[in-house]
Amino acid sequence: MLTLYSYPELFGVADNNGYGLKVYAFLKLAGVPFVQEHVFDASAAPRGQLPYIVDDGETIGDSETIMAHVVAKYRLGIDAALSAAQRRTNHLVTRMLDDLYWVMSYSRWKDERFYPAFRDGFIAQHRQIDAEGFEKAKAYNAQRYHHQGIGRYTPEQAYARGLADLQVLAEIVPAAGFVHGAAPTSVDAGIYGFIANIYFVPIPTPLKAFVDTHENLVAHCERIHGMVEKS
Numbered sequence: 001m002l003t004l005y006s007y008p009e010l011f012g013v014a015d016n017n018g019y020g021l022k023v024y025a026f027l028k029l030a031g032v033p034f035v036q037e038h039v040f041d042a043s044a045a046p047r048g049q050l051p052y053i054v055d056d057g058e059t060i061g062d063s064e065t066i067m068a069h070v071v072a073k074y075r076l077g078i079d080a081a082l083s084a085a086q087r088r089t090n091h092l093v094t095r096m097l098d099d100l101y102w103v104m105s106y107s108r109w110k111d112e113r114f115y116p117a118f119r120d121g122f123i124a125q126h127r128q129i130d131a132e133g134f135e136k137a138k139a140y141n142a143q144r145y146h147h148q149g150i151g152r153y154t155p156e157q158a159y160a161r162g163l164a165d166l167q168v169l170a171e172i173v174p175a176a177g178f179v180h181g182a183a184p185t186s187v188d189a190g191i192y193g194f195i196a197n198i199y200f201v202p203i204p205t206p207l208k209a210f211v212d213t214h215e216n217l218v219a220h221c222e223r224i225h226g227m228v229e230k231s
Contacts, residue, residue, distance in 0.1 A: 001033055001034060001035055002027075002032065002033065002034040002035075002053055002054070002055045002070075003034065003035050003036075003037055003053060003054045003055075004020075004023060004024060004027065004034050004035070004036045004037070004051060004053050005036075005037050005039055005045065005050060005051060005052050005053065005054070006020030006021075006023070006024065006036060006037075006038065006039070006050050006051040007020050007038065007039070007040070007042075007050055007051075008038040008039075008040065008125075008126055009038065009125075010121070010122060010125060010126075010201070011121065011125075011200045011201050011202065012200050013196045013197060013200050013225075014036065014228075014229075015038075015051070015193075016122070016197060017050065017051075017197070018097065018100075018101055018104065018193040018194035018197050019050070019051060019063040019101070019193065020050055020051035020063075020193070021192070021193035021194075021196060021197060022063050022097075022189050022190045022192070022193030022194070023051050023053075023063050023066050023067065023189075023193075024036065024051075024193075024228065025188075025189035025192050025193060025224060025228045026067050026070075026078075026186055026189035026190075027070065028227070028228035029078060029184050029188070029189055029224075029227065029228065030070070030071075030074075030076045030078045032070055032074055032076070034053075040126075040128075040129065045061055046059060046060070046061030046062070047061055047062070049061060049062070051063060051066065052066070053066050053069075053070075055069070055070075055073070064094065067186060078184075078185055078186060079185050079186050082180060082185060086180050089172070089179075089187070090185070090186065090187040090190075093169075093172065093179075093187055093190065093191070094187070094190055096165050096168060096169075097165075097190055097191070097193075097194050099161060099162075099165055100162055100165040100166070100194055101194065102145070102148060102150040102161075103150065103158050103159065103161055103162030103165070103207065104162065104194065104197060104198065104207060105141065105145075106145060106150050106151070106153075106155075106158050107158075107159075107162075107203075107205040107206075107207060108203075109137075109138050109141040109142070109145075110141070110142065110145055110150075110151060110158075111155050111158075111205070113155075114203050114204075114205050115138065117202075117203045118201075118203055119131070119134050119138075121201075121202070121203070122134070159205075159206040159207065162206070162207050163206060163207070163210055166207065166210045166211065166214075166217075167210075169191060169195070169217065170210075170214045170216065170217055173191065173216050173217055173220045174216060174220075175215070175216045175219065176219070178220070178223075179191070184224060184227070188220070188224055189224070191220065191224075192220070192221055192224035192225070192228075195211060195217055195220070195221045196221050196224075196225060198211050199211050199212070199217070199218060199221050200221075200225075
């Protein structure tokens with residue numbers, strides 16, 4: 001059976017990282033049997049990044065590569081009916097979520113207004129991680145943010161990027177159903193992976209304030225959450 005290796009669950013979501021939760025939701029929505037293994041240390045993962053899968057002895061990293069592999073191997077039809085224009089939309093949304101990732105991560109690890117609440121909530125649920133270990137992870141992430149660029153932004157500048165991304169999502173996600181109609185597709189799994197990691201996290205970041213006040217984003221998140229957690 002396929003095994004998904006991803007970061008630990010947190011605040012009621014199956015992975016506290018948007019990419020791992022995206023793959024988790026995709027596999028659930030597509031009906032692919034799998035087991036999930038939570039890991040804290042990504043050093044053994046392909047490119048040192050989670051999530052990754054092991055499928056019949058083959059190890060595959062990167063969320064988009066994982067999903068493409070699973071679609072091809074198991075002949076999934078989750079996106080089969082999409083038009084060329086819809087596939088272009090999916091591509092653009094996927095790349096925008098890459099941008100949103102950095103702002104979400106910044107809000108947890110870099111912004112000192114919210115870092116303590118994130119740290120304490122994580123340690124409370126995963127007691128094998130102590131404050132010293134968390135501080136090491138914080139220092140590591142600070143280096144990542146500096147090299148990526150987001151770490152050189154003021155909080156206001158960083159959140160402006162994330163809020164602009166969320167505004168586009170708020171204009172794309174319908175009040176009922178899913179992005180491309182009555183049935184969810186891979187783009188819905190991707191959106192859920194990131195929005196759930198904002199909406200279900202009880203830390204009042206500007207990103208959460210935006211999501212909480214947009215009923216369509218909340219409803220979409222709750223629809224997908226209900227589908228993937230009951231299956």
